[in-house]
Amino acid sequence: MCELLGMNANVPTDIRFSFSALAQRGGGTGPHRDGWGIAFYEGRGARAFHDPQPSAHSEIARLLRDYPLKSKIVIAHVRRANRGRVALENTHPFTRELWGRAWTFAHNGQLKGVKKRSLDLYKPIGTTDSEHAFCWLLGQLRARFSSLPSPDALDQALGELCADLGALGVFNVLVSEGRTLYAFCNKKLFYLVRCWPFGVATLIDEDLRVDFSTMTTPNDRVVVVASSPLTRDEVWLELPARTMTVFRNGQLIPHAPKSADQRSAAP
């Protein structure tokens, strides 16, 4: 299995505090030593760092713990390989272009039989289930919409497609097109919203404590999503299962459409 970390904020925000905790879990306080990666959106662009080395001992991770890259959307992943050998091409997050936007995808779980789903335009470079699922997802989106649809239409379509993939196994996933952070969970994913009045937080995995009130303005809002809580003195909420949760501008979008299987289960 693996661990995920996502961030969505309404102002460019420094992820180093949360990333330090995740990086420790890659071969330090956690067993996810089979590579790691992180993608930062800056405007329409995204830059990703990948390393097949354990993040707890990675020179590149050390740089990112020291160097403040600010972003409104970040997706990070530490890997414990199950399908696909330890190799750069199997290291999440995966990225592809669709409709002139940079898409990023990271997955925790296993999807039984996903490789039987045929692919058309997007093909995996590596051998993971996860990249195959991502290629399938983008192919389906492209078949539904010839250009970037409205946020509501995209939220709805992604919710349906992720519910479909989630029927194949454990599918905790973070996806973004640079505007929205999508989090789909069918097993375990937590989140919190940091907003005014900001307080103090202490990492679980490392002796690191931050007073957010000294580095924020009253209008700042930051959502953090993680496979398990990263701090000991904040309230982390579990994401609802089998549902697409949508974050934009540092807020949970409350009326995100439900996934198809939920709607059909309604009375």
Place this chain on the structure above:
Amino acid sequence: MCELLGMNANVPTDIRFSFSALAQRGGGTGPHRDGWGIAFYEGRGARAFHDPQPSAHSEIARLLRDYPLKSKIVIAHVRRANRGRVALENTHPFTRELWGRAWTFAHNGQLKGVKKRSLDLYKPIGTTDSEHAFCWLLGQLRARFSSLPSPDALDQALGELCADLGALGVFNVLVSEGRTLYAFCNKKLFYLVRCWPFGVATLIDEDLRVDFSTMTTPNDRVVVVASSPLTRDEVWLELPARTMTVFRNGQLIPHAPKSADQRSAAP
């Protein structure tokens, strides 16, 4: 304009010596201060580092000058913006997936009217001529071949398509699919092959000198391609103009097919 650096070797090779020179030209000894990027192939995977900061003063460039990432194919670029603002999404090299392979592209020059060429599957994320040309190139390749063709067929097709783009202006370009380093030049691009017996080289842009005989084996072969010579004590050759030069396993492939306009100009 911009500067390019490419490397192709038959064994995973450390690019730091050459990269140090290129990085200096990004705001130090040269005016290419509008961002930089570098892509390293490792097996089927590629990892890229991008930064809209000048490479001469970039923390990420500093890490890469200290940290030995070894690769058989590297493509790097320092940018001096002409079309497209200074921004992460306009920073070369650009990457896309085609036929399940990671493609990388970096360009020096300007292409008049290239944005009038219609695009189908691949769309630019930024606003440069260069990324538009790359998207057009990959779309054309996909239209010609439904899966990865033989090396000869791909060499031929890329030569024709680059000659076509080169008719629009200055088009010095480095492209790779992870197996081959393609260099197309219609203005200025130099290369050298380092092979046994290895000697000493001294950078032009920095007080740095290396004795390659202490770090190589007799079978190693390394091609370096650059917009202008990087060392003062080696023989750099100019690449032939309006021709696709093909490098595989640290060797210039001597019978690379000529580009279409060259063939039609033959008696």
